[in-house]
Amino acid sequence: MITRRLLLGPGAVASFMLSSAAEAKRRGRVTSSSAPLVMLDPGHGGKDPGAIGVSGTYEKRVALAAAQELRRQLLAAGRYRVELTRGRDIFIPLEERVAIAQQRGAALFVSMHADALADHSVRGASVYTLANTASDAQTAALARRENAADRFAGRQFHGVAPDVARILASLVRQETRSGSARLARRLVGSFSSEQMDLLDNPSRHAGFVVLKAADIPSVLVEMGFMSNHEDEAALRQAQHRTRIAAAMRRAIDAWFAQTEPPRPEPTRMAG
Numbered sequence: 001m002i003t004r005r006l007l008l009g010p011g012a013v014a015s016f017m018l019s020s021a022a023e024a025k026r027r028g029r030v031t032s033s034s035a036p037l038v039m040l041d042p043g044h045g046g047k048d049p050g051a052i053g054v055s056g057t058y059e060k061r062v063a064l065a066a067a068q069e070l071r072r073q074l075l076a077a078g079r080y081r082v083e084l085t086r087g088r089d090i091f092i093p094l095e096e097r098v099a100i101a102q103q104r105g106a107a108l109f110v111s112m113h114a115d116a117l118a119d120h121s122v123r124g125a126s127v128y129t130l131a132n133t134a135s136d137a138q139t140a141a142l143a144r145r146e147n148a149a150d151r152f153a154g155r156q157f158h159g160v161a162p163d164v165a166r167i168l169a170s171l172v173r174q175e176t177r178s179g180s181a182r183l184a185r186r187l188v189g190s191f192s193s194e195q196m197d198l199l200d201n202p203s204r205h206a207g208f209v210v211l212k213a214a215d216i217p218s219v220l221v222e223m224g225f226m227s228n229h230e231d232e233a234a235l236r237q238a239q240h241r242t243r244i245a246a247a248m249r250r251a252i253d254a255w256f257a258q259t260e261p262p263r264p265e266p267t268r269m270a271g
């Protein structure tokens with residue numbers, strides 16, 4: 001019995017170590033790295049297809065493919081850790097996406113979508129930040145639609161801060177909001193310098209539930225609209241998603257360059 005355990009032991013331990021290392025790698029839990037964590041959030045998933053394009057493309061698939069491409073590009077830079085709120089076709093409620101980013105200590109939260117609008121002629125990318133009041137009727141409708149993703153979960157967002165914490169929380173929120181606004185400007189600038197199609201007034205805001213992390217700068221990117229033939233056709237192409245991801249990566253690079261103070265060389269303590 002003991003012999004058998006000894007024989008089985010090392011192999012079992014080795015396989016456990018391998019599987020937990022693989023798991024850690026998959027989840028990005030490489031704790032030795034102090035690199036900031038970028039949390040990418042492919043919209044919708046599982047029972048929630050998101051918008052269904054004029055030719056039948058599911059938003060959830062386009063969002064995941066684009067997020068995976070952006071992760072690839074960000075990781076190639078070697079400056080960030082990158083995680084996805086969902087790496088496959090599963091449903092995650094909106095507030096859980098926020099919770100994942102908070103639990104993992106994300107420095108940045110980027111939700112990626114390609115929704116539908118009532119007006120099928122509207123096309124181009126746009127970037128959204130959180131606000132109590134919507135910048136325009138179209139964005140208010142978009143936020144309602146996005147927030148309705150939680151009808152699949154049957155839960156509501158309840159975010160009531162106690163009185164004492166409220167003042168401190170609001171200071172953090174102000175800083176978070178200015179960080180979010182800065183990222184939104186970078187993204188719009190990057191899309192525009194790439195000569196990509198942009199919505200009129202491409203930087204917009206509304207009460208998106210998924211952007212409600214008080215302490216993590218958060219933006220939602222509509223890479224285009226499934227309700228528009230040309231946008232849908234473009235988003236189906238890997239080449240186009242690569243271009244979008246490249247523009248987003250440049251914006252994220254610029255954001256971190258402005259945000260993160262230069263790191264001092266690590267000093268080693270003797271002993």
Ligand code: ZN
Nearest residue numbers: 043050113115
């Ligand atoms: Zn969406």
